[in-house]
Amino acid sequence: MRKLILLLIALLTLTISCSNNDDNNNDNSTLVKLDNTAWSGVFSSTEIKIMTNNTINWDNEKVQVQFKENNSFKLYGYGKNSQNQWIINSGPYNGTYTYSSTGTIKLNYESGATFNPLNSGTISGSVMTLKVGDNQFKFNQE
Secondary structure: OHHHHHHHHHHHHHHHHHHHHHOOOOOOOEEEEOOOOOEEEEEOOOOEEEEEEOOOOOOOOEEEEEEEEOOEEEEEEEEEHHHOEEEEOOOOOOEEEEEOOOOOOOOOOOOOOOOOOOOEEEEEOOEEEEEEOOEEEEEEEO
């Protein structure tokens, strides 16, 4: 009985947390915080949200990628910067994306850079384009 009560409280807390986050889905620049984790960041996009771990870790730095579906964002995968690629492991954009731009993309903790806000993101066929400030980065799906 006690486990059931704890489960109900946990589900209620999760529901309230999700409801609070949903209020910001229509905002073009939203503070994103994944509950009970260190993943957060401010990103602006109509199709893509990216959440980054706000600690520097050489070996397993990850970027979470969400795509918009039915007016809400769903998590489809993650990227690992040290491999210079993003892995979307489920959903309609399933695949491995590699950087096709030259130079250092702003998603680069290894050099000590911080993550910049994502100004816009679009997907056309097998190409994902992210715009950060004046810089535009294209990703080709392998």
